[in-house]
Amino acid sequence: MQEQEVRVEALLSEMTLAEKIGQMCQIHVGTLGWPQGEDRIRRGQAGSVLTVYGAAKINQLQRIAVEESRLGIPLIVGNDVIHGYRTIFPIPLAESCTWDPGLVEEAARIAAEEASADGTGWTFAPMVDVCRDPRWGRIAEGSGEDPFLGEAMARARVHGFETGDLASGRKLVSCPKHFAAYGAAESGKDYNTVDISERTLRDLYLPPFRAAFDEGAPTVMSAFNEIAGIPASANGFLLHTVLRREWGFRGVVLSDWNAIAELIPHGCAANLKEAAEKSVLAGVDMDMVSDAYHLHLADLVNEGRVPLSVVDQSVRRVLRLKLGMGLFERPYVDESLAGQVILRPAYRQKALEVTQKSMVLLKNSGGLLPLARDLERIALIGPLADDHHHVLGCWYRIGRDQDAESVLDGLRAVLPSTTEVIHVPGCDLEGRERPDLEGAARAARAAGLAVLVVGEGEHMSGEAHSRAYLGLPGHQQALAEAVHATGVPVVAVLMSGRPLVIPWMAEHVPAILQAWHGGIRTGRAVADILTGATNPSAKLTASWPRTEGQIPVYYAHKNTGRPATGAGTVQFDKPHWSIYIDEENEPLFPFGYGLSYTRFEYRALAVETAQVGLDGTLIVSAAIANTGDRPGDEIVQLYVRDRVGSVTRPVKELKGFQRVSLAPGEERQVRFEVPVQRLGFHGLAMEYAVEPGDFSVWVGPNAAEGLEGAFAVIG
Numbered sequence: 001m002q003e004q005e006v007r008v009e010a011l012l013s014e015m016t017l018a019e020k021i022g023q024m025c026q027i028h029v030g031t032l033g034w035p036q037g038e039d040r041i042r043r044g045q046a047g048s049v050l051t052v053y054g055a056a057k058i059n060q061l062q063r064i065a066v067e068e069s070r071l072g073i074p075l076i077v078g079n080d081v082i083h084g085y086r087t088i089f090p091i092p093l094a095e096s097c098t099w100d101p102g103l104v105e106e107a108a109r110i111a112a113e114e115a116s117a118d119g120t121g122w123t124f125a126p127m128v129d130v131c132r133d134p135r136w137g138r139i140a141e142g143s144g145e146d147p148f149l150g151e152a153m154a155r156a157r158v159h160g161f162e163t164g165d166l167a168s169g170r171k172l173v174s175c176p177k178h179f180a181a182y183g184a185a186e187s188g189k190d191y192n193t194v195d196i197s198e199r200t201l202r203d204l205y206l207p208p209f210r211a212a213f214d215e216g217a218p219t220v221m222s223a224f225n226e227i228a229g230i231p232a233s234a235n236g237f238l239l240h241t242v243l244r245r246e247w248g249f250r251g252v253v254l255s256d257w258n259a260i261a262e263l264i265p266h267g268c269a270a271n272l273k274e275a276a277e278k279s280v281l282a283g284v285d286m287d288m289v290s291d292a293y294h295l296h297l298a299d300l301v302n303e304g305r306v307p308l309s310v311v312d313q314s315v316r317r318v319l320r321l322k323l324g325m326g327l328f329e330r331p332y333v334d335e336s337l338a339g340q341v342i343l344r345p346a347y348r349q350k351a352l353e354v355t356q357k358s359m360v361l362l363k364n365s366g367g368l369l370p371l372a373r374d375l376e377r378i379a380l381i382g383p384l385a386d387d388h389h390h391v392l393g394c395w396y397r398i399g400r401d402q403d404a405e406s407v408l409d410g411l412r413a414v415l416p417s418t419t420e421v422i423h424v425p426g427c428d429l430e431g432r433e434r435p436d437l438e439g440a441a442r443a444a445r446a447a448g449l450a451v452l453v454v455g456e457g458e459h460m461s462g463e464a465h466s467r468a469y470l471g472l473p474g475h476q477q478a479l480a481e482a483v484h485a486t487g488v489p490v491v492a493v494l495m496s497g498r499p500l501v502i503p504w505m506a507e508h509v510p511a512i513l514q515a516w517h518g519g520i521r522t523g524r525a526v527a528d529i530l531t532g533a534t535n536p537s538a539k540l541t542a543s544w545p546r547t548e549g550q551i552p553v554y555y556a557h558k559n560t561g562r563p564a565t566g567a568g569t570v571q572f573d574k575p576h577w578s579i580y581i582d583e584e585n586e587p588l589f590p591f592g593y594g595l596s597y598t599r600f601e602y603r604a605l606a607v608e609t610a611q612v613g614l615d616g617t618l619i620v621s622a623a624i625a626n627t628g629d630r631p632g633d634e635i636v637q638l639y640v641r642d643r644v645g646s647v648t649r650p651v652k653e654l655k656g657f658q659r660v661s662l663a664p665g666e667e668r669q670v671r672f673e674v675p676v677q678r679l680g681f682h683g684l685a686m687e688y689a690v691e692p693g694d695f696s697v698w699v700g701p702n703a704a705e706g707l708e709g710a711f712a713v714i715g
């Protein structure tokens with residue numbers, strides 16, 4: 001038996017039942033009260049704490065665990081390090097729009113360096129929930145609507161977090177969440193019912209989790225939501241059959257906050273004791289703050305309702321995790337380290353790069369952007385124009401406003417000092433105050449050019465912040481129309497945690513930049529893009545609906561028996577197709593869409609493997625040319641369609657992407673090699689398999705366009 005297992009068994013053999021159960025409890029000292037929390041730790045009744053920040057405080061609790069409890073088992077300290085620790089990066093949805101896993105990994109590594117230096121050993125990230133519903137506030141935390149891109153981002157973030165050579169000499173373990181299908185909440189309402197088929201669960205929502213575990217993630221967080229009647233945190237099919245038996249996952253399952261106790265309002269546990277029984281038997285190893293295990297698990301074991309072997313198995317997993325992190329050897333963190341690591345200039349610079357590559361140019365008619373550098377005057381209008389808080393995004397946690405640059409800061413940093421910037425907020429975010437539309441219009445007229453910075457506050461997305469209306473909150477639409485009515489050219493900079501519904505703006509405003517909540521470097525990144533210092537390259541990873549009525553609207557939809565052919569407006573003359581009589585079928589902006597200041601042309605698609613075996617590799621290439629006048633990056637995408645299957649198949653599925661940097665006039669061949677085994681799905685027998693037959697393939701700039709070819713998989 002390897003050394004670690006020897007240590008685990010030796011520890012286990014010394015532990016009382018109460019101490020074993022203690023390792024299965026994660027407590028929040030903020031809720032319990034600091035003295036009560038310390039007492040639980042001293043008694044060996046807590047194996048983990050969460051939401052404690054700062055090396056000194058963490059060491060204080062760790063000393064109690066190591067030096068005052070009977071067995072001295074160290075705590076594992078968990079925090080939500082979702083998109084940065086103190087160097088706050090763009091929200092994960094924005095980061096995914098870089099389509100650059102290497103860059104996203106670098107951001108995760110920086111977060112790991114800072115968090116680990118400050119005592120955190122476990123991050124409740126990456127959030128890998130696929131989401132096709134922008135009403136859901138937590139779409140901000142994920143990587144959008146596509147599982148293939150979601151897998152790539154999950155791997156990148158796990159690898160970045162789990163890097164082995166942190167300055168602290170310790171590890172930061174990752175925790176993909178929320179297992180599973182939390183992003184499928186009905187009506188986009190957080191915590192709401194999820195009722196999906198096993199096939200959709202397996203083909204759409206599970207792949208990013210599998211990718212995270214393949215990358216070595218040693219823990220996972222079970223979700224709040226039910227799936228087809230069984231809450232995820234008491235779901236044996238999910239936590240035993242899929243996670244343990246099919247995937248061989250040996251790590252720790254942590255429940256989400258109070259999720260075990262929520263089995264009671266879910267209506268599948270009559271009381272906390274029954275909730276504890278259902279969760280532990282389903283496979284939840286550690287209870288986040290509900291105290292169900294703390295209060296009832298010993299009785300459940302003594303009454304024979306929960307075998308001691310189940311408890312022992314969970315405790316072994318927790319001890320293995322702690323041993324693997326080196327916590328027994330290095331339980332404390334150097335309290336002087338954080339000051340040397342946090343907000344390093346190199347980290348701020350990297351954050352700028354990520355932010356620049358996350359912002360999506362949605363419209364630029366007439367080439368209004370980039371702005372001339374020698375502008376005499378510019379009106380900067382909107383409630384987010386000089387904002388230092390909301391740019392931090394929905395999971396900023398200990399990020400600080402003073403670390404952030406506003407758009408005003410950014411423009412002042414890049415524009416010549418001779419350019420006058422007239423800043424007028426024009427209205428507040430929520431519409432609580434009377435707007436100053438005339439003041440805004442006056443500024444626009446005086447300047448002859450307006451940059452309008454509008455959108456959502458960070459508190460309008462994220463957990464428990466779903467929206468039924470996805471337009472501009474408060475009086476911001478009126479502000480946009482008032483500024484537009486002056487007739488001066490308007491550039492809109494949108495900030496949000498989700499796709500917004502902006503049909504009026506898309507029609508009337510000539511230039512639109514989606515800046516998301518871009519983290520501490522938002523302002524400089526916006527300024528660099530508006531002035532052309534940076535050529536935007538980002539592309540959407542979630543479709544933008546024309547109206548809430550279209551939701552869910554996503555590219556990988558099924559064809560149905562009555563497919564609507566082609567885009568187009570109201571279709572009264574086609575009443576018997578899968579269409580609306582009052583809205584187009586297509587989204588306003590499709591998955592994979594984003595503009596550049598240059599132009600790219602796709603040429604010469606070549607399907608090198610017209611026929612390919614089940615164990616073969618699909619090889620497709622195309623030439624991409626930069627036909628514009630400035631260098632630029634293009635994210636080239638490869639999609640396939642399985643024309644006929646044992647079950648219905650999406651009209652398109654992303655199966656490859658590559659970023660290419662091209663000088664003006666340069667043409668390059670981009671070649672994709674896709675293992676045919678990646679083209680599978682769960683067919684009639686609910687087994688993953690690739691089915692021989694005809695496929696279409698596209699290489700293009702987004703999900704709505706591209707060069708089309710065909711190939712066949714032969715059995």
Ligand code: GLC
Nearest residue numbers: 050080124177178256257463
């Ligand atoms: C929250 C979230 C989860 C987070 C946890 C701890 O409710 O659902 O994502 O990690 O509680 O803060």
